[in-house]
Amino acid sequence: MADVTLGSTGIITExxxxxxxxxxxxxxxxxxxxxxxxxxxxxxxxxxxxSYSDSEEKLGRxxxxxxxxxxxxxxxxxxTPEEFWRDLETSLRYLQxxxxxxxxxxxxxxxxxxxxxxxxxxxxxxxxxxxxxKHIGLSNHRLTVxxxxxxxxxxxxxxxxxxxxxxxKEVELVEKCRQAGMGFIAxxxxxxx
Numbered sequence: 001m002a003d004v005t006l007g008s009t010g011i012i013t014e015x016x017x018x019x020x021x022x023x024x025x026x027x028x029x030x031x032x033x034x035x036x037x038x039x040x041x042x043x044x045x046x047x048x049x050x051s052y053s054d055s056e057e058k059l060g061r062x063x064x065x066x067x068x069x070x071x072x073x074x075x076x077x078x079x080t081p082e083e084f085w086r087d088l089e090t091s092l093r094y095l096q097x098x099x100x101x102x103x104x105x106x107x108x109x110x111x112x113x114x115x116x117x118x119x120x121x122x123x124x125x126x127x128x129x130x131x132x133x134k135h136i137g138l139s140n141h142r143l144t145v146x147x148x149x150x151x152x153x154x155x156x157x158x159x160x161x162x163x164x165x166x167x168x169k170e171v172e173l174v175e176k177c178r179q180a181g182m183g184f185i186a187x188x189x190x191x192x193x
Contacts, residue, residue, distance in 0.1 A: 007183030009135045009156050011071055017045035024053040028061060035062035049075035049106055050087045060096035067097050075106035075139050084123040088132060102157055104137035111148045143169060150176050162186035
């Protein structure tokens with residue numbers, strides 16, 4: 001296994017992370033066994049989302065008392081500040097933690113920026129100021145939004161589909177992140193297989 005540094009976040013973790021969407025399909029006891037086995041195998045980066053039904057709750061159960069040993073990224077599909085704060089507090093409660101390493105906007109159709117009238121990016125800044133999140137990220141499936149994210153300089157990580165089936169456009173996106181000092185988190189690394 002090889003360690004990587006996730007852009008400018010300072011997060012150093014094993015190159016392979018654990019995408020926690022599938023653990024919503026198993027019972028809690030099985031999920032805890034799977035998550036702990038992954039940790040014992042060297043995985044320290046775990047990615048989940050409010051939209052993955054009970055995935056956050058299962059992560060919280062698996063790693064209670066181990067918070068300093070793992071990195072947790074989760075996502076909010078919120079479209080209003082009220083939804084943002086509700087999701088953040090729910091995530092913290094289910095994950096049984098007082099902070100999230102990377103909090104990501106989950107596949108928005110537009111890139112949230114300061115002063116855009118939505119108040120969404122300002123929510124991220126306030127959550128970071130309060131110590132509830134450490135880093136601001138974006139998870140997306142749209143190349144235009146992904147490029148805008150990198151160009152903005154506002155986000156510390158970008159999560160985007162990337163696999164052996166990726167085109168030159170996705171490869172260029174990864175290189176653009178590297179050049180910008182931005183962490184790139186590959187999702188769907190097996191192309192959904």
